Amino acid sequence: MFPSIQPGSRFVPSPWKKVRDIYVLVTLFCALAAAVLTLASPSFAGFLRWLFITGSIGVTAVTIGTLLSRIPGLRRLTPRAAHTFIGGAAIPLGYVIGSSIAYGLLGEPLPVLQPEPRRIVALAATGLAALFIVYLDAMRQRIEIEATARGAAERLAAESQLRLLRAQLEPHMLFNTLANLRSLIDVDPKRAQSMIDQVILYLRSALAASRSETVALRQEFAQLRAYLDIMALRMGQRLSFEFELPEGLEDFAIPPMLLQPLVENAVRHGVEPKVGPSAIRIEARRTGGGVEIRVTDTGLGLDRNLEAGVDASARRAGRPGDASSGYGLEHVRERLNAFYGALASLTLEANAPEGVRATVRIPR
Amino acid sequence: MSDQGVRPRVLVAEDEPLLAGALERALREAWPELGTVEVVHDGPAAVERALAQTPDVLFLDIRMPGQDGIEVAEAVADDWPAERPAPLLVFVTAYDEFAVAAFEKAAVDYVLKPATAERLAVTVGRLRERLATRAALPATGELAALFARLQSLSAAPQVGLERVRIIRASAGNTVRMIPVQEVICLEAADKYVTVVTADGEGLVRMSLRDLAARLEGIELVQVHRGTLVNAACMASATRDEMGHYALKLRGLERPVKVSRAFAHLFRPM
Numbered sequence: 172m173f174p175s176i177q178p179g180s181r182f183v184p185s186p187w188k189k190v191r192d193i194y195v196l197v198t199l200f201c202a203l204a205a206a207v208l209t210l211a212s213p214s215f216a217g218f219l220r221w222l223f224i225t226g227s228i229g230v231t232a233v234t235i236g237t238l239l240s241r242i243p244g245l246r247r248l249t250p251r252a253a254h255t256f257i258g259g260a261a262i263p264l265g266y267v268i269g270s271s272i273a274y275g276l277l278g279e280p281l282p283v284l285q286p287e288p289r290r291i292v293a294l295a296a297t298g299l300a301a302l303f304i305v306y307l308d309a310m311r312q313r314i315e316i317e318a319t320a321r322g323a324a325e326r327l328a329a330e331s332q333l334r335l336l337r338a339q340l341e342p343h344m345l346f347n348t349l350a351n352l353r354s355l356i357d358v359d360p361k362r363a364q365s366m367i368d369q370v371i372l373y374l375r376s377a378l379a380a381s382r383s384e385t386v387a388l389r390q391e392f393a394q395l396r397a398y399l400d401i402m403a404l405r406m407g408q409r410l411s412f413e414f415e416l417p418e419g420l421e422d423f424a425i426p427p428m429l430l431q432p433l434v435e436n437a438v439r440h441g442v443e444p445k446v447g448p449s450a451i452r453i454e455a456r457r458t459g460g461g462v463e464i465r466v467t468d469t470g471l472g473l474d475r476n477l478e479a480g481v482d483a484s485a486r487r488a489g490r491p492g493d494a495s496s497g498y499g500l501e502h503v504r505e506r507l508n509a510f511y512g513a514l515a516s517l518t519l520e521a522n523a524p525e526g527v528r529a530t531v532r533i534p535r
Numbered sequence: 536m537s538d539q540g541v542r543p544r545v546l547v548a549e550d551e552p553l554l555a556g557a558l559e560r561a562l563r564e565a566w567p568e569l570g571t572v573e574v575v576h577d578g579p580a581a582v583e584r585a586l587a588q589t590p591d592v593l594f595l596d597i598r599m600p601g602q603d604g605i606e607v608a609e610a611v612a613d614d615w616p617a618e619r620p621a622p623l624l625v626f627v628t629a630y631d632e633f634a635v636a637a638f639e640k641a642a643v644d645y646v647l648k649p650a651t652a653e654r655l656a657v658t659v660g661r662l663r664e665r666l667a668t669r670a671a672l673p674a675t676g677e678l679a680a681l682f683a684r685l686q687s688l689s690a691a692p693q694v695g696l697e698r699v700r701i702i703r704a705s706a707g708n709t710v711r712m713i714p715v716q717e718v719i720c721l722e723a724a725d726k727y728v729t730v731v732t733a734d735g736e737g738l739v740r741m742s743l744r745d746l747a748a749r750l751e752g753i754e755l756v757q758v759h760r761g762t763l764v765n766a767a768c769m770a771s772a773t774r775d776e777m778g779h780y781a782l783k784l785r786g787l788e789r790p791v792k793v794s795r796a797f798a799h800l801f802r803p804m
Contacts, residue, residue: 343629346629346648347551347629347648349649350554350557350629350648350649351551351553351554353557353649354553354554354556354557354649355553357557357560358553358556404553405551405553405554406550406551406552407551407552407553408552409550409576409600443550443598443600444600444601445600446577446578446579446580446600446601447577447600
C-alpha cells in the first residue's frame, strides 16, 4: 500500500569499489580457463601463454563493460535490459579486441582464420566466464535495490503509523476533553458517562486504525461522529454537524482515518477561531467517476485563516508557524496516492457563502 | 461602586461553556466574598464587556475565537478608563504550550485548565493580596507598562534583523520609496501597516511591531495599540470632555487618536 518503489525499476551502474571486485573475479576465471586449456598439452609455459591470452580477453571485456555501464542513457533502462546490452556488447568485443592484443603481442598470427577445436573451447570458456560475471553483477544490484525499497517501505509504514497515532492523541485535544469531562461530572453525570463512551470509541478506532489496512465507510463515519460529539461537548452551541452516507456506500472500503485530518482541520481552523456558530457536513456519494467524500464547514474561510491570528498563538508558543494543517493535508494526499494511485485526489476550496470544502475523489 | 474593594467583580472569558461554568463555580467556592462573575465566550465580547464593566479581575483563556487572550488583554489595557483601577489579569489555558515564566511577568497568575481547588486557592490568595494593595487609580503609565509587557509576549524578538532607512511601501501598482524621516505615523490595519506621509500613504505587509523594529533613524512613539507616531512630527494634543486625547501631527490634517494607556504622555509637565 505504499508508493511505488518497486525493486529493480531502474539500472544503476556498479560503484567503483564493486568494479575492482569484478576485475579480481575475472582474473581468477581467466586463470581457471587457462588451466583448462593447458590440459591438452600440459606445460608451465603453455599455461602462461593461455593465461596471457585469456587474461587479455577477460580484462578487455570487463573494461569495455565497465565503460559501457557509465553511459548516462543506460539509467533509463531496466536493469535486465541494461545488463543484456552490456553483456551482448562487451563479451564479443572483449574477445575480438582482447585476443587481437594478446596474439599481436605474442607475435602469433590471429587464430580466427584457422579454426581448431581448442579455439572453440577457449571461446566457450571465455563466454561462460563473462556471462557469469554479468549475472553476478545483475544479482548484486537486484538485491541492493530490493533492500533499499524494503527499507523505504518499512520506514514509511512506521512513520505513517506513528503520525496517525500522534494526530489522534493530540495532547491539546486530550487535555481539553478531560477538563470538560471533569466539569460535566458535576453538572450532568449521565451525559458525562455517554461522553466517556464516545471518547473510548474514538480512542479505540484510532488505535485500530494504526493497525488495519482498510475500514468500511460506515465505521469511519461512526468514528468521526464520536470525534465531533466530543468537540460539540466542548464547544456547545457553536458546533453542529451532520452526516450523509447513502446505503450502497456503507461498506465501501477506505484507508482508516483518512478523513480524520480533514474534519480536524474544519474544527481547528474553521469552527474554533470563528466567533459564533458553524456547521460541519460530511457526505459520501457516488459519482460518474467513482466515489466522492466531502467535508464542508461554515467556519472561518481559507483566506481568513492564512491571515488570522491562528498563527499568532503558534508564534507565541515559539513554533515557526502552525504547519499542522498543511501537514495533515499532505498526509491525506500521500495515503490516497499510495492506496488508489494518481487518479485519487484531494481538493480544497472556499465554500459559499463561508467556510471551506475539502473533497476526496476516489476513482472506480 | 462603593463596595468594590469588598466584593471584587470578575470577568471570565472562556470559549468552552462547560469549562467556563466549572471555573465560575470553583471561583465562587474558593472566593466566597466575590461579587458578580460575568462569563463571555469569545475575544471581542471579552473586550467589550471588560471595558463596559471595568471588573477587578479578568480570567482570560489563551485560545479564544475572534481575539486570543493576549490580544484581549492588549485591547483592554489600551482603552481602560483612567478613573478605574487597572484590572488584574489571570491567563488560563488547557495545555502548557506557552512559556509560563513569560506570563507571570505580564499577569498576576497563570492557571492550567482544569484548575483544581488547591491551585485556584493559590490564585485567589494572590489576587486578594494584589487587590488589597493596588492603587485606587492606575498610576501614570501603569497601563502602558502593562501593555508593553503584554506585547513582549506576542513575539520573540527577531535577531539579525535587516535595518532600513527607506521604507518600500506599495500604493496600488507602484512601490513608493519612503525615507523614514518623511514618515508622519504608522497605523496597523489588519495584517498591514499604513505608512502615512505628507504626500499620501503606502502599505507594508508586515506587523506594526516587525516594521518598527526594522526602522533606523527615526524616533517612534506609541500612542495607541495600533499607532506609532514620528516624535518629530508631534505638534499638540487636545483633550475632549470624555478625557480622550487627540494628537495633531505636523503634515497631517486629521488628528490621531491617543488611547488611554498612553494618555499620560500628553499631560502638561
